Amino acid sequence: LAQAEPGSPKQRRQRVALCAGAGQMEGPLRWLFFGCGAVGGYFGARLAEKGEKVSFMVRKDTLRVLKSEGVKVKSICGDVHIPRAKLDQVMNTEALDKESKFEADVIVLGCKAWEVERCLGMCAPWCGKNTLVLPLQNGVDGAGKVRQMVSGWGRGHPLVGWCNIVAAIQEPGLIKHWAANPPAVYFGEFEGEATAKTKQLETIFSKCDGVAVHLEQDALCACWEKFSFICSTTAVQATAGPSATQDLIPKVPELEQMWRSAMREIMAVARAHGVNYKEEWIDKRIPILAEALGATTSCSRDLWAGRHSELDDLLGSVHRLGEAKNVPTPVISTCYRSLAVRDRVARREATLPIYPLLEGQKILGTICNHKGQQLPAERTLVQKKAEEFLRPEWFICPMTSAVASGGQSEIPEGVQMMWEAELGVVISHACENLSVEEAMNYVGGYCVVLDLTGGNLGFETMKHGMSWTRNKCQSSFKPVGAFIPKSMLPQPEAATIICRVNGKTVAQDATNRMKFSIAEQVADASELTPLKRGDILLTGAGSLGPLAIGDLVEGCIEGLESKYTVSSTLILKAQHKRKAAEAKL
Secondary structure (H helix, E strand, C coil): CCCCCCCCHHHHHHHHHHHHHHCCCCCCCEEEEECCCHHHHHHHHHHHHCCCEEEEEECHHHHHHHHHHCEEEEECCCCEEECHHHCCCEEECCCHHHCCCCCEEEEEECCCHHHHHHHHHHHHHHEEEEEEEEECCCCCHHHHHHHHHHHHHCCCEECEEEEEEEEEEEECCEEEEEEEEEEEEEEECCCCCCCHHHHHHHHHHHCCCCCEEEECCCHHHHHHHHHHHHHHHHHHHHHHCCCCCHHHHHHCHHHHHHHHHHHHHHHHHHHHCCCCCCCHHHHHHHHHHHHCCCCCCHHHHHHHHCCCCCHHHHHHHHHHHHHHCCCCCHHHHHHHHHHHHHHHHHCCCCCCCCCHHHHCCEEEEECCCECCCECCHHHCCCCCEHHHCCCCCEEEEEHHHEEECCEEEEECCCCCEEECEEEEEEECCCECCCCHHHHHHHEEEEEEEECCEECCCCHHHHCCCCCCHHHHCCCCCEEECCCEEHHHCCCHHHCEEEEEECCEEEEEEEHHHECCCHHHHHHHHHHHCCECCCCEEECCCCCCEEECCCCEEEEEECCCCHHHCEEEEEEECCCHHHHHHHHHC
């Protein structure tokens, strides 16, 4: 080790003597948590609250927040804030060679299941002869990987471990816990009786607020039971969608039947692998489902959000373990196959066309992004030129404001519409807080968008500094053209956007006149709000002009095929529904 434990030589000798004589470690213990997410952040904060010496390995924004503000938890079990001064070391995973070394009493892996080997490897310099290694991942494969790696080091003591918590990162350094009351930690030995040091962990966790602890006699068997629950619940939720919360499963016969079938499949696989899975465990989980109001599994949430998920570690492992023992798993395997494409896209293992109107959630449009532009004095509180903007300025429309190319844009009576044809940047993967350098890695391609604007609608409120919503975001005000792969437009900042009205060219705008580059716009937008696959960023137009009911407006990129042209016909919006509703009032 690069650095010994703190304290005088006499204190260190006393500590070693106590460990050797009593089989326990002198408290407070030094805990090393890899990660400060929903798992690591929650349990690490609870331990630090009771005076344990907790260190975190983190990076980027979480590193910055923990170094300045510490870690915070908002919980149904009571909030807690551990300021930086109450934490031990906060280490940068991207520069661990520069961090001081100590022999951790306990290493806790708070990473995702697929990250176990990489993350545990990064913790190796902090693992001593008597260090306990506690994994808290979902799945049954992770514990075996941990045991194999730690045994290979010739030092450290691996445990079987997992947890039960429904929480998420609200923002870097802030964990929100809203279900599973209280969150629980489960662990035990791979075989044999628990050692004195393992029992000591039970004692320490039992003193923590908002934590239940279970020292399992047959930890591997209990791990399979938890695995079957989280895996079956994920299979149902991820496939059925976000409305299928855990408490809903026992209320809907079809969902409960699907869940029970998945549980029995995993039971059969477990038994085929020598695990004594008990039939009554299934019924004992039903009340737990019913009490978990609004709860969803982290794997389900990751799949829905387009992030890397534990799908392969959960459903995928059941599928493979079943095949290895010739145990059929039709429900689990079908769910796994149906969700695999979504997971592979998130991992960049598959490249598919992007359909913004189906996959995206929102359109973000830049304001005054072409050099030489300025906001009109009669329509804004303060006149401002493009060169005066220090960062992109945005308006946001829901994707429901969009309409497919070739359709109709419904215009409210009396509204004077204006055309703008713009290059749309299509996001390929879920992202947030990107740097300019990494931003283009999240651009999947482009499209041409007609940014139709109500010229006499909403500008009255804008004179007083209010929003652009009413004149920009109404239904069908954003006609969207076909997805253009990046390979079809290798130089998006050297393109010409053409706008035509009734076949006549009314504008030819060069994208090289943008004030902010595409990378700068993507990075800034990802800092403003998390971006999802299929979201569109409008890069702005260099010109605009009037439209009338009946006009056909088109936008295209010079030199590209006509299939990428966007078009829409303006029609008068029907008023009968609104008038009928007003009559009832």
